[in-house]
Amino acid sequence: MLWNLENTVQFTPAQFDLMSTVLTIGYAAHFAGLAYFILTRKNVAPRYRAMTTMSVVVMLSAALLLLRLDISLNQAFVFDADQGLFVLGDATYNHGFRYFNWLIDVPLLLTQSLFVLNIAKKDLFGYRFKMGAAGALMVILGYVGQFYEVADPLGALIWWGVAATIPYIYFFGIFWRLTGESLSYLPGQAKSTMRNIRYLFLFSWNLYIVAYIVPMLGDFGQSAAGAVTRTYLFTIADVLSKIIYGILLGKVATARSVAEGFEVDGYEHLAEESVGTA
Numbered sequence: 001m002l003w004n005l006e007n008t009v010q011f012t013p014a015q016f017d018l019m020s021t022v023l024t025i026g027y028a029a030h031f032a033g034l035a036y037f038i039l040t041r042k043n044v045a046p047r048y049r050a051m052t053t054m055s056v057v058v059m060l061s062a063a064l065l066l067l068r069l070d071i072s073l074n075q076a077f078v079f080d081a082d083q084g085l086f087v088l089g090d091a092t093y094n095h096g097f098r099y100f101n102w103l104i105d106v107p108l109l110l111t112q113s114l115f116v117l118n119i120a121k122k123d124l125f126g127y128r129f130k131m132g133a134a135g136a137l138m139v140i141l142g143y144v145g146q147f148y149e150v151a152d153p154l155g156a157l158i159w160w161g162v163a164a165t166i167p168y169i170y171f172f173g174i175f176w177r178l179t180g181e182s183l184s185y186l187p188g189q190a191k192s193t194m195r196n197i198r199y200l201f202l203f204s205w206n207l208y209i210v211a212y213i214v215p216m217l218g219d220f221g222q223s224a225a226g227a228v229t230r231t232y233l234f235t236i237a238d239v240l241s242k243i244i245y246g247i248l249l250g251k252v253a254t255a256r257s258v259a260e261g262f263e264v265d266g267y268e269h270l271a272e273e274s275v276g277t278a
Contacts, residue, residue, distance in 0.1 A: 003147050004095040005215050007076070009224040011086040016077065018228050023070040026235040030063035033243040040250060045262040048253035051115040054108045055246035062242055065101035066235070072097070098234065099143035106139050107132035109241060110171055113197070116190075116252045117182050131174055134167035141167070142212065149215040150222070157216045160209070168205075175201065190255035197248045204240035207233060 011019065037055040044052060078089040110131040114124060145159025179198050183191055211233035215221045258264055 003150050004093060005149055005222065005230075006073075006093040006095060006227045007088055008150055008222070009227055010080075010083070010088075011077065011224045011228075013079070013084070013086065015224050015228050016073075016086040019231050020070055020073055022232050022235050023066050023073065026238060027063045027066035027070065029239055029243060030059045030066065033246065034059035034063060037246060037250070043257070043264050044250065044253040045257035045260060048115055048257060051112045051249055051253055054112040054115075055242075055250070058105045058108050058242050058246065061101055061104045062238055065097060066238070068097055069093075069095075096143060096146060099139055099146070102139045103136060103143075105242065106135035109245065110135045110175065112246075113175065113179065113249060116249060116256060117178055118185055119178070127174065127178070131171045134171040138164045138167040138171075145212075153216040153221065157213060160212055172205070186252070187255055187259040190252045190259070193248055193251045193255065197245065197252070200240060200245055200248065204237050204245070207237040207240070211237060 034056060037052055037059060041049055041052045041056075072091075072093050076088060076091045076093040077086040079085075080087045111128045114127055114131075119127060141164035142160055145156040145164065148155035148159065176198065179194055179201075182194055186194055211230045213221075214226050214230040214233070217226065220226050254264060
């Protein structure tokens with residue numbers, strides 16, 4: 001797996017610890033998210049629970065992937081006392097595992113929002129297929145591009161900038177339109193939360209793009225500092241686009257549930273607000 005940036009650089013002890021620490025925080029956060037979504041699933045009406053189930057799957061998938069990356073990092077690199085650096089040993093670090101995780105998570109993340117919107121059943125499958133397929137295609141094209149991140153960084157940029165951007169713009173346009181339309185019919189609490197979801201989606205998904213192009217940033221991008229930086233950016237984007245996004249979608253589902261008469265302990269004030277703003 002020498003085509004991955006991490007396998008071509010040597011890390012100082014501080015850089016190696018930073019890499020391992022951020023991966024550990026990442027999988028620990030997703031395991032915590034897993035527990036949260038399991039425990040709060042009962043807080044939404046049955047019609048919205050498919051969305052929460054998707055969050056459970058995303059949490060488990062992401063947590064296991066980040067755990068696998070941390071294990072891979074510690075297996076691949078050994079400390080060279082003479083140089084005072086962590087150098088590649090007999091194994092290699094496979095950054096491509098991230099794409100296998102995203103191939104599972106991205107279609108779920110894109111389609112779970114549909115379950116809290118007013119979409120006719122006859123249209124739901126079509127939107128799920130379009131957004132899920134576009135998301136999967138984006139991940140696959142990005143995965144191909146990462147094979148070029150060391151040998152031909154410009155080639156990797158072309159795979160993302162030209163190929164993978166097309167499905168990205170396509171599903172982003174659908175998401176932005178549908179969630180924008182929802183602001184006209186969601187009750188007060190759900191409406192304000194949906195606004196936050198839209199901006200979070202915009203920021204976190206574009207943060208992935210920034211992380212993806214780090215290896216193309218000249219000498220910095222091809223250095224150990226570049227490898228650490230993109231690990232931080234990818235992991236932050238994962239936490240925002242999966243955990244925080246799922247929590248906010250859960251708030252929308254809860255607010256809608258209360259507005260529709262579903263009893264949720266501690267949310268009586270939401271019911272009153274929903275009636276007043278409907």
